[in-house]
Amino acid sequence: MIRRSIALVSLGLGIMALAGCTTSGRLTDTPRTANEQLILDQSLAQTVAHARINIPAGRSVAIETFGLSPDTVPDKAYVQAGITRWLGRQGLRIPGDKQEQYLLRVMIHAFGTNSSNFFFGIPPISGGLFPISLPEMAFFKQSSQSGFTRFSIDIYERASGKYLATTPTYEGYTYAKGSTVLFFINYGSSNLNPGAP
16 A cells, blocks of 8 residues: 555656756847847936936037947937936937037946846756656756946036036945746846836
């Protein structure tokens, strides 16, 4: 009787070990995932939230943006748009008529993401001697992605080109983490607002 029970349990465990499920699909159709876009956008929002510029409201300004890498032109345009909106909320005018009182040179020190992955478990297995696929079995798995924005602004008198001042360096940081423990227990954390999708 005990041998029969052991045999049935062993058979059941063997079938469960051989059974597998796989899913495939494209995670994104855009160059950046929605989560990555939110991480970058909110790191920029955090940066301008505590930025200050010593120009009285009502004055007119022109903006130029400079980044470290020539292949980040779309990112520079996005950062410039975010800073332009922030300056407008400070009461400054951005007429674009070449007659502005001040020229602001935005130095983008960083605008990007970092990601890391950690996995401890059995990776997915496919093929071999038998046409059987086994899914990934994670004892512990963690994926994290963070976004970072850092910039400073050089202020010049537009008509004369005279250098006036440089703002402090302002920074913003966002992150989203997801973890799996013992195959199916999932949890995550994020400082995104309203939260990671």
